Amino acid sequence: MTAATHPAAGGAAAGKTDPVLVVEDLEVEFATDSGWLGVLDGVSFAVGRGETVGIVGESGSGKTVTSLAALGLLPPHSSRIPRGSVRLDGVELVGMPRRKLEAIRGDDISMIFQEPMTSLNPAFKVGDQIAEVVRRHRGGSWRSAMARAVEVLSEVGIPNAAQRARSFPHEFSGGMRQRVMIAMAMACQPKVIIADEPTTALDVTIQAQVLDLMRRMSEEHGTAVVFVTHDLGVVADICDRAVVMYAGQVVEQAEVDDLYHRPRHPYTAALMTAMPQLTGRSGRLATIPGRTPAPGSMPPGCRFHPRCAHALDTCRAGDDGAGGRVAIRELDGGRTSRCLRVHELTLEGTE
Amino acid sequence: MLQYTVKRVLMMVPLLFLVSLGVFALVLLIPGDPAITIAGENATVAEIEATRERLGFNDPVIVQYLGWAGSALTGDLGTSLFSNESVTGAILGRFPVTISVAAAAMTVALLIAVPAGIIAAVHRGRWPDRLATLLASIGISMPNFWVGILLIIVLALMFPIFPAVGYTPITDGVGAWAWGLVLPGITLGTTVAAEITRQLRGSLHDVMQQDYIRTARANGLRGGVIIAKHGLKNAAVPVVTVIGFQVGFLLGGSVIVERVFGLPGLGDLAIRAVLQRDIPMIQGIVVVTALVVMLINLAVDLSYGYLNPKVRQQG
Numbered sequence: 001m002t003a004a005t006h007p008a009a010g011g012a013a014a015g016k017t018d019p020v021l022v023v024e025d026l027e028v029e030f031a032t033d034s035g036w037l038g039v040l041d042g043v044s045f046a047v048g049r050g051e052t053v054g055i056v057g058e059s060g061s062g063k064t065v066t067s068l069a070a071l072g073l074l075p076p077h078s079s080r081i082p083r084g085s086v087r088l089d090g091v092e093l094v095g096m097p098r099r100k101l102e103a104i105r106g107d108d109i110s111m112i113f114q115e116p117m118t119s120l121n122p123a124f125k126v127g128d129q130i131a132e133v134v135r136r137h138r139g140g141s142w143r144s145a146m147a148r149a150v151e152v153l154s155e156v157g158i159p160n161a162a163q164r165a166r167s168f169p170h171e172f173s174g175g176m177r178q179r180v181m182i183a184m185a186m187a188c189q190p191k192v193i194i195a196d197e198p199t200t201a202l203d204v205t206i207q208a209q210v211l212d213l214m215r216r217m218s219e220e221h222g223t224a225v226v227f228v229t230h231d232l233g234v235v236a237d238i239c240d241r242a243v244v245m246y247a248g249q250v251v252e253q254a255e256v257d258d259l260y261h262r263p264r265h266p267y268t269a270a271l272m273t274a275m276p277q278l279t280g281r282s283g284r285l286a287t288i289p290g291r292t293p294a295p296g297s298m299p300p301g302c303r304f305h306p307r308c309a310h311a312l313d314t315c316r317a318g319d320d321g322a323g324g325r326v327a328i329r330e331l332d333g334g335r336t337s338r339c340l341r342v343h344e345l346t347l348e349g350t351e
Numbered sequence: 352m353l354q355y356t357v358k359r360v361l362m363m364v365p366l367l368f369l370v371s372l373g374v375f376a377l378v379l380l381i382p383g384d385p386a387i388t389i390a391g392e393n394a395t396v397a398e399i400e401a402t403r404e405r406l407g408f409n410d411p412v413i414v415q416y417l418g419w420a421g422s423a424l425t426g427d428l429g430t431s432l433f434s435n436e437s438v439t440g441a442i443l444g445r446f447p448v449t450i451s452v453a454a455a456a457m458t459v460a461l462l463i464a465v466p467a468g469i470i471a472a473v474h475r476g477r478w479p480d481r482l483a484t485l486l487a488s489i490g491i492s493m494p495n496f497w498v499g500i501l502l503i504i505v506l507a508l509m510f511p512i513f514p515a516v517g518y519t520p521i522t523d524g525v526g527a528w529a530w531g532l533v534l535p536g537i538t539l540g541t542t543v544a545a546e547i548t549r550q551l552r553g554s555l556h557d558v559m560q561q562d563y564i565r566t567a568r569a570n571g572l573r574g575g576v577i578i579a580k581h582g583l584k585n586a587a588v589p590v591v592t593v594i595g596f597q598v599g600f601l602l603g604g605s606v607i608v609e610r611v612f613g614l615p616g617l618g619d620l621a622i623r624a625v626l627q628r629d630i631p632m633i634q635g636i637v638v639v640t641a642l643v644v645m646l647i648n649l650a651v652d653l654s655y656g657y658l659n660p661k662v663r664q665q666g
Contacts, residue, residue, distance in 0.1 A: 098574070104571065110570060
């Protein structure tokens with residue numbers, strides 16, 4: 001499935017002109033013993049109405065922190081957002097009073113998590129858990145909320161939904177529980193769903209089913225999806241556009257087809273060669289040398305340069321020549337890259 | 352759930368049998384011969400022997416046990432060796448007092464512990480938590496009788512708000528009954544409150560870190576609802592366990608408080624029975640107390656089934 005077949009999708013350009021979710025210059029800091037430590041550095045991206053955007057990166061790149069920050073779900077006392085903005089349909093979410101934010105979460109924007117086994121409350125029936133969310137945002141009687149819960153449960157492919165709504169989470173398999181999570185997230189028909197590695201904990205065969213389901217739900221309801229994953233294959237499968245993150249920064253953004261054909265950041269290219277399903281089984285498995293740097297010990301200049309095959313001394317020096325940060329470069333076709341050598345390098349993509 | 356309940360109830364039968372064996376063995380193990388005591392100081396050997404024969408002490412042990420257990424099953428726990436009062440009647444007369452005191456203490460404990468435990472868990476590591484933890488430590492370390500005497504001096508004698516001693520049956524008016532239970536309730540309840548607070552603080556704090564709490568937040572449920580519904584139901588299992596223990600403690604351990612407040616409860620009866628070697632009375636009190644503790648444990652077990660649906664299935 002390509003971007004063109006998505007009815008409401010418009011790729012990078014649409015993300016800019018009619019965005020439903022705009023994250024701008026977002027910074028997040030966590031409290032440590034030695035003071036506040038920056039974990040997100042100027043993260044910006046936009047998601048168009050009905051668009052599916054993948055946020056890709058290794059563990060520690062800041063993708064989960066970005067999604068939690070967008071919903072205001074970061075721990076209140078050990079984290080803070082010193083700068084930046086998250087706007088949902090033009091409404092600023094950063095700094096919004098807790099009560100107003102609670103009213104928006106689950107209604108206009110909702111989230112699906114990685115761990116279906118532990119993300120549902122074991123003490124309540126799944127139908128009740130969904131109906132509770134419906135009543136919270138839509139009001140009405142318990143009976144009508146329950147009817148809605150059964151409706152979404154059957155929509156996500158739970159057989160005998162009316163009966164299964166009376167089951168407890170432990171009576172469902174992992175894949176079925178993730179369907180329940182999706183149903184819960186979709187119950188109030190939000191404008192945006194953030195899905196944080198929703199298939200990572202599932203069997204491969206179940207993964208494909210859940211991905212299909214998410215794609216179908218997004219298409220049928222025009223819901224924008226932010227798909228957080230470390231798996232470029234999944235991004236290729238269901239996303240219109242990709243935002244590649246590394247060490248707390250966005251390093252590249254492009255339409256998925258463009259990204260795969262011609263990556264414009266060496267990190268993206270390295271990620272692709274490190275994915276066996278993308279490079280085929282002929283060559284030996286490539287890996288990216290080194291590890292994601294820890295917050296607090298970020299390399300000077302380009303944060304990827306110690307692991308980059310194309311790094312020069314100028315990469316270490318950064319934009320200001322003194323080890324400062326490398327700014328985002330705007331490229332043709334609505335693409336961006338945070339590579340100093342973006343105009344010199346020709347990186348190899350994949351089909 | 353029905354199957355689970357039936358299973359739990361059936362499990363009480365062998366337990367009750369063991370308790371009855373233990374209780375009956377008391378007669379054989381307790382030093383001293385009640386026949387000598389009952390027959391009087393100047394009794395002849397023949398008189399003592401006659402007393403023994405009359406009380407059935409000469410029958411084979413098994414016959415004695417079956418006789419005692421058989422009538423116990425019909426609700427007849429024998430007759431006091433000293434007052435000729437029926438043991439069942441004596442216990443039934445005292446039991447409402449003990450139950451009332453225990454209920455009052457548990458009410459006080461929960462009124463303190465539930466808010467304190469929630470506040471401490473939600474604000475873990477910050478000043479509300481430190482304050483609650485400090486108060487809990489104080490509550491645990493204060494001796495009951497001292498708190499009781501202090502309360503009597505201040506709230507009954509210096510400021511005569513509550514009665515200092517005595518018990519008003521509920522049949523004489525619910526208000527007077529409850530009013531008389533306030534001071535004993537506080538006296539016994541503080542220790543229990545401290546235990547429950549500590550348990551609730553720990554278990555609710557753990558639950559609030561769980562993924563499903565994050566899910567509830569992500570779906571916009573209100574903070575209070577998340578704590579009171581999604582948090583507490585999951586945090587309740589260890590707390591209910593502690594509450595069960597504490598009810599047992601309240602029923603058995605209220606002797607000192609009954610004395611301090613002049614309450615004619617079971618503890619008072621038990622002490623007198625032990626001092627007099629009134630064996631049927633001791634047996635009766637132990638059996639009834641054991642039965643009540645078992646019923647509480649049954650209630651705790653059944654609550655597990657309600658709180659944790661997984662338990663229900665595994666039975």
